[in-house]
Amino acid sequence: MQITSSAFANNQNIPAKYTCDEENVNPPLEISDIPAEAKSLALIVDDPDAPVADGWVHWLVWNINPATKQIAENSVPPAGVEGTTSFGKPGYGGPCPPSGAHHYFFKLYALDTTLDLPASIDKSGLEQAMENHILGQAQIIGLYSRTK
Secondary structure (H helix, E strand, O other): OEEEOOOOOOOEEOOHHHOOOOOOOOOOEEEEOOOOOOOEEEEEEEEOOOOOOOOEEEEEEEEEOOOOOEEOOOOOOOOOEEOEOOOOOEOOOOOOOOOOEEEEEEEEEEEOOOOOOOOOOOHHHHHHHHOOOEEEEEEEEEEEEOOO
């Protein structure tokens, strides 16, 4: 399994366009080599450097069709369900660290099922629902440091 982005390379800087400093839209993501038996995909984007327990959650999406090859900039994959982030609402919230450089993990999971979860579910609820259903996973890490 692989997840990449045309906007940034692994362990490289995320362009400001995808952060709270500019347009605050999700970057384009490319997906490949999904296990054939996958029934759905889930995406968790979080910042473990944030000074809160379990990091800051920037985006949760599940029930992504496993045939999906890309998530376009500023879009939610068809049939994808967005969960509640650390911003207190569903949807993408870009990097916005208070200070210093932070790491943003875009974690993709292939699941052997679809998940019947409400949009009010947070990261821990999603991770609990995915338990024992993960067929494979991949990640890309982006960096961001605010200059403003």
